[in-house]
Amino acid sequence: MPTEYDYWAYRDLQPVVNGVEGALLGMWQRWDGIHYQTIAQSGYSTAEVTVFFPLYPYLSRGLSRITGISELAVLFVVSSLAFLFAMVLLFELVKLNYSRQIAQDAVIAACFFPTSFFFLALYPQGLALALILLSVLLAQKNQWLAACIVSILTGLTHGTGVPLAILLFVLAINFLREKKQPLRWSVVAVPFMPLAGTALFFAWRIFNHFPSINTILSTYFHRVFIAPWTTFLRFWELLPANVTSPDWIVNGCALLILLVGIIWGVKKLPLAWELYSVALFIFILTSGVSINPLNSFSRYCLTAFPMYALIGMWTNSKKRRLATMGLGAAGCLFLLSLFLMWEWIA
Numbered sequence: 001m002p003t004e005y006d007y008w009a010y011r012d013l014q015p016v017v018n019g020v021e022g023a024l025l026g027m028w029q030r031w032d033g034i035h036y037q038t039i040a041q042s043g044y045s046t047a048e049v050t051v052f053f054p055l056y057p058y059l060s061r062g063l064s065r066i067t068g069i070s071e072l073a074v075l076f077v078v079s080s081l082a083f084l085f086a087m088v089l090l091f092e093l094v095k096l097n098y099s100r101q102i103a104q105d106a107v108i109a110a111c112f113f114p115t116s117f118f119f120l121a122l123y124p125q126g127l128a129l130a131l132i133l134l135s136v137l138l139a140q141k142n143q144w145l146a147a148c149i150v151s152i153l154t155g156l157t158h159g160t161g162v163p164l165a166i167l168l169f170v171l172a173i174n175f176l177r178e179k180k181q182p183l184r185w186s187v188v189a190v191p192f193m194p195l196a197g198t199a200l201f202f203a204w205r206i207f208n209h210f211p212s213i214n215t216i217l218s219t220y221f222h223r224v225f226i227a228p229w230t231t232f233l234r235f236w237e238l239l240p241a242n243v244t245s246p247d248w249i250v251n252g253c254a255l256l257i258l259l260v261g262i263i264w265g266v267k268k269l270p271l272a273w274e275l276y277s278v279a280l281f282i283f284i285l286t287s288g289v290s291i292n293p294l295n296s297f298s299r300y301c302l303t304a305f306p307m308y309a310l311i312g313m314w315t316n317s318k319k320r321r322l323a324t325m326g327l328g329a330a331g332c333l334f335l336l337s338l339f340l341m342w343e344w345i346a
Helices: 004-009 019-024 032-042 047-051 055-067 071-097 100-111 125-140 144-155 164-178 184-207 213-220 228-242 246-268 271-285 297-303 305-314 318-340
Strands: 223-225 287-289
Touching: 032 047, 032 055, 032 071, 047 213, 055 071, 055 125, 071 100, 071 125, 071 305, 100 305, 100 318, 125 144, 125 164, 125 297, 125 305, 144 164, 144 184, 164 184, 164 271, 213 223, 228 246, 228 271, 228 287, 246 271, 246 297, 246 305, 246 318, 271 287, 271 297, 271 305, 305 318
Parallel strands: none
Antiparallel strands: 223 287
16 A cells, blocks of 8 residues: 555545556556656646656547546556557567567567566656657658658657657668659658657747746756766766665666667667667766666666667577576566555666
């Protein structure tokens, strides 16, 4: 049962803690998921929730009104379906660039990544990953108009969609070099669409006179925007005093995995994917909590789809595959239990 503090954390939401509904849905009413449910039910009713991007909660809100199903249930359904769709897209994209076996192993890597349960939680990571993968797949197949639309939606889903612009820019340049179509230069606009989606959200906030995102993040979430190298150095400076903290261990491991992937990816990844990984790595490091510089790193890095492809390449034997699945599943169950008990958030 929730403690007195936990009930405060629900804000104005009704906690769902009893019966089957509590076991299946109420268990996901945790941390930022509460803010997304608040937006889905009441819109941007307070300044605090205006730092959360709109597509995921408003898509859920619209589906809830159409179907009559509760916003809480729809948020979970949208996350789950988006994640399943993302796995289909991940398989197709990796197969297109590598092989069927590596694609299968990449999907396994994504499903068993220790923080992959956030794909099913009341968070936009599943939807963001699905839209990023769809944008890349459409661009690689030269379906640029569709990629343009999906990229705007990506920018409206989560901040980690912004680095997609780098990947799309490289693909657009490759397209211009290979094709001689009369209107081919129009594809140059596509890489700017993730930025345009995010800019639309920021413009809406300014139009409605909300406090700046920096103000809200620092006031309510103790999060600040700083130079990425400052975050990186601050983490290693504070690590000795926090070496036994699960949060520091998990985020530190996620940092190392992504960093090793970037280094290894120089030889293994397409240039566009490698630059995307670097851009995402830097982007995540630009935001942190002063006492915990890598706070949320292991959740934000879930959209780093090249990482799953690299893990798929590494698990090229049955022993490695089983070891990866076993460690990933154990880590995922452990972190999920902490998450559900209000003890930890990535």
